[in-house]
Structures are given as structure tokens and as C-alpha cells.
Amino acid sequence: GAVVSQHPSRVICKSGTSVKIECRSLDFQATTMFWYRQFPKQSLMLMATSNEGSKATYEQGVEKDKFLINHASLTLSTLTVTSAHPEDSSFYICSARDHTGTTEAFFGQGTRLTVV
Amino acid sequence: EDQVTQSPEALRLQEGESSSLNCSYTVSGLRGLFWYRQDPGKGPEFLFTLYSAGEEKEKERLKATLTKKESFLHITAPKPEDSATYLCAVQANQAGTALIFGKGTTLSVSS
Numbered sequence: 041g042a043v044v045s046q047h048p049s050r051v052i053c054k055s056g057t058s059v060k061i062e063c064r065s066l067d068f069q070a071t072t073m074f075w076y077r078q079f080p081k082q083s084l085m086l087m088a089t090s091n092e093g094s095k096a097t098y099e100q101g102v103e104k105d106k107f108l109i110n111h112a113s114l115t116l117s118t119l120t121v122t123s124a125h126p127e128d129s130s131f132y133i134c135s136a137r138d139h140t141g142t143t144e145a146f147f148g149q150g151t152r153l154t155v156v
Numbered sequence: 157e158d159q160v161t162q163s164p165e166a167l168r169l170q171e172g173e174s175s176s177l178n179c180s181y182t183v184s185g186l187r188g189l190f191w192y193r194q195d196p197g198k199g200p201e202f203l204f205t206l207y208s209a210g211e212e213k214e215k216e217r218l219k220a221t222l223t224k225k226e227s228f229l230h231i232t233a234p235k236p237e238d239s240a241t242y243l244c245a246v247q248a249n250q251a252g253t254a255l256i257f258g259k260g261t262t263l264s265v266s267s
Contacts, residue, residue, distance in 0.1 A: 044199075081262075084245075086255075089254055135199075146202060149198055
């Protein structure tokens with residue numbers, strides 16, 4: 041299957057700082073990328089959908105000024121958690137769908153963010 | 157509202173003891189139903205996509221089936237390495253929409 045690489049896999053940051061998470065499609069062009077958040081023993085909750093070259097669409101309740109999403113190319117999307125607080129600690133996962141319109145969405149390895 | 161419900165939440169099996177996981181869904185037109193495997197601290201790993209009622213797909217000890225209201229993931233003669241959380245997700249009948257996930261079933265297989 042298609043490969044989606046997410047980096048870093050783990051990050052610890054201090055309260056008030058910003059953290060950037062990268063999501064790359066390695067062997068296909070991803071016109072659409074999705075960012076999810078997952079709490080322990082909970083389902084994946086969609087945060088936002090990003091299409092290459094346009095502004096991301098955020099789900100209700102997700103602060104777009106706090107979770108900045110950029111999808112500047114067909115192989116890279118980034119999620120920046122700004123002014124991080126301990127309650128932002130979570131597992132963040134990206135997924136990508138290719139430009140052919142197939143339904144399969146492939147996932148990155150996830151990023152464990154801990155804010156101290 | 158589109159919704160996915162998985163049962164049971166947790167399942168413990170002995171090695172070789174076959175069983176099934178259930179995924180019930182309500183969605184405004186099904187574009188696809190997906191099964192993923194997720195290991196602790198990892199992203200979901202794609203297993204199957206099912207598109208229409210009556211469809212079945214197999215991979216090693218896993219077999220997924222689909223009806224108009226639910227999907228089953230059958231595990232035949234499981235091994236300890238099959239231990240993981242199995243996630244079910246649906247995509248509504250609109251291109252480009254994100255997947256809606258259930259909470260998953262955590263499977264533990266002991267030898």
C-alpha cells in the first residue's frame with residue numbers, strides 16, 4: 041500500500057511553545073490530507089481536512105488559530121500546534137488520499153505530543 | 157448523523173479460538189467501509205475496503221463482510237500476533253469526505 045510518513049513520532053515541548061508536525065506522502069500525490077487526534081482508548085477524531093493549495097476546513101470545536109495547517113504541496117502537509125498547553129497533549133495522526141479519487145486513505149505513524 | 161459503533165469494546169481469545177468483531181453503521185449513503193488495525197502508539201494500518209452489501213474480502217486469517225447495516229471482521233484461528241485494536245470506519249457518499257471512525261475493538265490473543 042501507499043506510504044505516508046509522519047514526523048516526529050514523539051515530541052515533548054514546554055507550555056507556550058509551538059510544535060510542527062509533518063506529514064508526507066512518499067509514493068503518491070496527496071490532494072487531500074486529514075488530521076486526526078486520538079485520546080487513550082478513544083476513536084480518531086477528525087480535526088481538519090486540507091486540500092493542496094487551499095485553506096484547511098476545520099471541524100466544529102477545533103481552533104484554527106491554535107492548530108495551523110498548511111498543505112503547500114501535493115506531498116506535504118504540516119500541523120503546527122501554537123502556544124501549546126498540557127491539554128494539547130495527545131496522539132496526532134495524519135492520513136492522505138491520492139488525486140485519483142480512490143477511497144483508500146493511508147495513515148502516518150502518528151505523533152505523540154507531550155506538553156509539560 | 158453519520159455514526160459507527162463497534163462491539164465488543166474488548167475481546168480476549170485463546171490462540172486458535174475463532175471469533176467475529178462487529179461494526180454497525182448509519183451513514184447518508186455509503187461510499188466505502190474500511191477496516192484498520194492499530195498497534196499501541198502507531199497509526200492505523202489499512203486492512204480492507206468494502207463498497208457494497210454482500211461483498212467479502214480476505215487476508216490471511218481475517219475475513220471482512222458487509223451488509224446494509226453492519227460489517228463483520230471474522231478472525232479464524234487467531235495467533236498472539238493478531239493482538240491489536242481493530243478500527244472500523246465509513247466514508248459517506250460524497251467524494252473527498254473524511255472517514256468516520258468507531259471506537260475500535262481491542263483484541264487480545266493468548267497462547
